[in-house]
Amino acid sequence: MGNKFRMFSLCLFVLLVFLGSQVFAAETGSIIGKVVDKTEMPLPGVTITATSISLIGARNATTNEDGRFRLPILPVGVYTLAFDLTGYRPLKFEKVTVKLGVDTVAEASLELSEEIKEEIVVVADIVPLVDSKTANVATYVDSKQLDTIPSDRSFRDVTKFDPGITGVRFNSGDGTAGDGLPSIRGEGEYGNNYLIDGLSVRDPKTYGTGTPLNFSAIDEIQIISDGFNPEYGQALGGTINVVTKSGGNNFSGEVAWQYKSDAMSQDEADALWSTEKEYTDSHPYLNIGGPIIKDRLWFFTAYEKTMYDETVAAKSVTDPETNQIVDEIASGGNEDDRNNFFLKLSLQINPNNIVSLSGTMYNSEIAGQGTDELRKPDARHTQLTDQLRLRVNYKSILTDTTVLEFKAGMIQRDLDDQGDLGNRGPAEYTNQDTGVYWHNYDNLDNNERDRQDVLLQATHYLEAGGSHELKAGVGYYWANSARTIEFNGLDEDLYPGDTFDGGTRYQFVNNEIDPTYAAVPTLYYEHRSIDIANETSGMSFFIQDTYSPMENLNIMLGVRFDTQDVQNNDKQTLLYFSADESISPRLTATWDITSDSKNIAKIGYGRFFDITSTGLASWGNTASPYAYRMYAWAGPTGDEWNNMSEEERDAALHNGDNWGDGRGNTGADHPRREQSGESNPLYYDPDLRPPYKDEFLVEYDRKLTERYVAKIRYINSHTRDLIEDVAYWKEPGSLEQLWVIENWDEKKRDYYSLEVEFNGHPTDNISFYLSYCNSEAKGTNPGQFELAGFQSQWGSGNDVGVFGDHLPHMWWGEGLGGPKDGNEGWYGYLPYSVDHQIKFRGFWRAPYGITIGTSLEWNSGYHWSRRGYSDGYGDYFTFPDGRGNREMPSIYYWDASLEKAFTFGDRYGLGIKLDIFNLTNSDTAVAYVNQDTDNFGKTLEVQEPMSVRITASFTF
Template identity: 20%
Template structure:
């Protein structure tokens, strides 16, 4: 693994470069020296000639190991072996040639650079050795967890959380600005900005790079940039296969008596995980064409705290444990009653690379990623009947393999080397992202869900979300040109253009179009304070179009390197026509709507400057200082602006409900339509039957912005050991919101609420008196989407890294990150409901977004410090031992009080007792170990392995139910999975 602290961090790349200079023993430069770069990743060697200043550059090299040969008549030939090029890494290789009367060759080994002297950003590259040899759950999101200064929203012990995307935070950045790239193509899900559109076979990856700051002009946003490079064929036929097994028979029990008292039950154990597949590649015609393909399958079955099977015996055990957490049931009996959170991932890959003529390379590739899940979002508050069945959209919604079916990724690219100074790449790609989150059973479509407002426990049914159809098409054109010995020094130019088009179709239907909401008591009397939440279906269609143009110049003169770049982004989107049916219970207030479509009238044109400066103190690449400044802008999603104009999105209206016949089902004659308690969506309570658009978009609304400054130092202590330090400052602003017209924070009045003992039944719950705010006039329905005034976020932090490349039988990487991400609300204009400012919007509190919609909730991601380390040691007799260790600050635990339903359509409010981050769960740490031993049988290599995850059997609580005036207050809803052993075997040939 390579960690670079400190040219700007290159993103969405599949390649690196080798550059440097040739000189004689006196230091005089040697123009005309022939440089030949050869390696298994190249079909044909690359040859360049040094300039009049003795400099050279070989860009766009596929990742891998290279031999660099320097040749000049009258001098000894110098050969550098094993020069390692990773994603975006610029390896500086300088040669000193000696005069010679005879043909001689000097071979140099062990001199591969460890510091990128042109890097001003912060990035981490995980090469194939790290991906395969360090103990992990074999999941790209786990590698994000290993990256310096990235805080995850979950802990994946041996695969317990695999098969579902993790959320993560780095440097206070919002997740919506994260970027995902495969083989140089940005494939980010534009309808769930910041997310990946698919899942991956871990063995398809040759390398993974994560950029956390200082991104160059090829990245639009300031979020985390994740870039994968997949494997390719070579002139040598090769392949591998693997099988890994993790089973509950080989795991410990980490639930002690204290956790049992907190209703942790039997914890969150693994039930069974199988991971198997193969990959193979080789020549179609040596030196002309290669192929590569793979298949991978992950079958993941895990238990979740409090999520029980519907079996009668298991429901008896659940009830008994709720009454007495020490009820006499064995751990095996309790675990056997946990419902299965099952995920199945199937991944197919194919790639062909062809050299049709000299200096040209064409690539075709296809990936299909299929995911199915039996109980998405299962938890102690979401029993099995309220979970989702996840799968691909059926073919009736579009062409299979293009719009529907397993998510496809199609790519074609062409690279041409015009000369030893000029190279160009053209890429086209299509991603057919699609899925459905369906009712757990088809019969639940017309069944109304129940919901306890205090405990947040669902029952009976839930909703169908989807199908989601999110196809995108893109074209990328980039060119690199090297101009040596020009004004100010050598210039390396990069210019690029990107076009991307994205469509987004989505549907949503709540069971029975209604939620029967209660507060834990009978709804047959007015004292129950029950509510009927009515929904009209949602069917939306949006289109997004983006264009980007960027240019960058890397200027090198002696010890100084300057990177100057600028990027232009144009983004626009519109809502397309659609129709939704009326609400069956309230057709008068929620009628059928036919929408003709709408354009927000806003097109964002953003200019992003980038500047980086490096100083090589000794001109030997061993001590390098760096500084950079960048402005980034957000990525627009379909419907981001026009969504407020769309009347066919989800509409919710809440009314008092008295269950007259005591059947716990909402009927129209049981609803008090005269009292609107709450509403949401593009709906005007003053004109409830109006089917047009009542909202607007501010024509002057601006894109969200990130400004960043980084300063740091890298020092290579020995040939294989380097340390680094960086300070990072950021400011995030120009956030958007939906501002209600003629309605401000001044239209609220303070109230206090003290829950009664009956409302606070749990011993030890904090039922303090809280202040909340209630509107004095009815909340209006007309809104305008605009920027939030006086609202921003700042970040200041430091990062320290150590990296030791594999040599002398060992390697290691470690990092320490110190963070302070602070939210600011500088005036009453920055919020509407003052309940927010009483606790949630306290100026100066820590930024801690809550996870949701990705298989987990009730987690607030924030850590003011994180320590991470990993390493490997090669023991005698071909044994290898590797380890991973992490320790970080615990998650925030924002204890809260749910208020009564407020007047004037305001609904309930959740009021924090202390500001975010004041109270936290315990600090978390984990230690994993791996042991393997390779056996060689001719050309075949067999590697059995044993991984032990959570060696200490830690049981850190990750989440508790936070509402204090509820019967499940402070109940444990998430803990670290117990120690477990994984057995594996890998075959390579």
């Protein structure tokens, strides 16, 4: 990493030296408009001055010969506009709202002064409810709403309020009742890009949200579900863009303590994964911002501490058929200790040049992981993280028509996972029927992930046959991930010296004679240690022209490409995507039908590409990763096994002659399956292409009044050229396998939705957002890691998985898809697909310092599948009934918040806030046992029960 970081630092220094003040962060919006006189004639030469508590100093603009003006790169917030022209009465607009990435339109009319010189003050109350310039579909949640609407204090959780977004309240990856990443436009957890202050923070390996951002530091969140402008890229789903706070000319801050406990929660409803637990969840936090030098240098800083302590009661595990107790899970404790620190400095060099530096430091220790799962104390684990994120953002208005932007950043993440037993000798044992883990944790897992980005872009406004907003940008990114896994079970290696000496694990099933008898062994794995180091880098370029041939018509035409070079641990290029392979054309049109911003028709088409994760390169490491041998049990079963003493069973379990290929052959040379570089090497197709999505949009927006708007839209998209490892025979008539990472036609995703929105702000103190969505997400593979059933510990990857591993006539490949056999039931409704959704959020700042917020979500139920058993993998990877042909029951969530503020003097306040989650204590099932076992169809997890969180705060 050292050479890369030094090169990054040198490039940053050189660019700063030569560009001087031409640096900017995409954390802003704009105000545009026109000034006329009372006869509707344009007024050139009008001076417009914008001021706001969000803006350092003031910003000026002057109208051109057509009376038009533009105030670009304004921080989000509420502004006052002053219009001044000699001979005319001064005019002031108050309460003009600027949102992230939006042009707020302000039209003014000036009166001749004659003898009256007094200024005219208008409470304009301009809020951009519709965007008549672009066809991008985005919603906005500002800091006021963030403080009001109940959430878990993460920008990930806030995305759940948007129409069509699924997978947040229900984790479609692991079947739990929360903490899922959003699926946008059917692309799953891996489909999104996450931006903080204009640069991506997406994890290069897992595609998650990266280093957590302190919630108190968020100024506004822009959730872009359809970003047709080419400046948005490297995502097949959506883009979540977060801008952070910058302080102000006056000191202000908050000290608060947030608290939640089991005493303030209902008991969890009965389900296989339900647990009786006692817990306390405390979050003390503080933030302060203000001037270091007024109108010149501001700061904002925030710190949050997480202290979570949980005690889980002992749990009896029963057989679902007989209801007999077959196992016991001892009680245990879980401790979560986290620290999150954020700092931002903003410097105005002059009114047209502002630089900001920001950083996040985060660390955590989460001990006793698995206490609320079916893990016995010796199989629980601890997660440790240390993370750092740095940003430099600079914005410059070069001239009245040209803006230059520059941004650079780096992220470092160290994540470790280790067993609480602290002994690598014992192996992890798993009961496939009950889902219980015991004897040890699986491994020691160490991860390092780094990312560096540099982006330079320029915007130029041109009048030529109409108006043009020309924008172009070029960027460079570099990311790497390194991972080492040391498996436990060193003392239980049955075949030492066979090169698979990196650790072991064992799987069991309930005794077929009686489930209360001793569980019978079924599979034995021996591993090699994993040591992976991969990196990826590339260039991004985009250019776009938003052309307005007439005032009521805007046409955006643009193109983007993203190159990518993916390398293994030996710096060998495994795949390279060139510019011509990722050309992404975009075209949109918006038509103000009645030329009054009340009836807007939109149409859009775009091709979207994404870069691949570093995980795809791991299969090209010089030492094949994830190498193992799997053996099937050939020893005693039933009564014979049960009647043995514990010592005899232990001896039989560790007798290598009791394990083999399941066809009568036993011993080290007869594994049931082997995955390794020798047995099934993977080859990268030299003609590999980046996956892409084609998307089409039609929308109509109706501005009912200045405070209400309704929208209806139709979205259709198709994702193709998805990457998979596909199995072939090396030669006709040969039994030697050939595995190729390629673009496979059978692997695909399709999506459509019809959405209706109605939102507004009836008064200054009331705001609401209501939406309905009818959608369908289908495909062969979700855009995320997919477990082999929710009770499984492993599954199928996003880029390389078990789909496509079918070799014709191979006994272990049935149902896994293959070149000659098609998708074999894999195509269908994806696990995050929901047919119908209704969502509502709103808040009311009532009299007497009371604020009420609420959110309501109803959906018709997620799709789910029966998972069939795959002999070769020893787990549930097939879809005997077809994917997604079952549907969970409809479900609703109702959350609310109530806050009372007490003010003292001009600037001090005390606040008490109650957040109530699942207000009616609904306990609908969110996950079922989907493996085709005796447990199939049993409720695995239900909604999280009603809980209350209290926050006490002091503001100044």
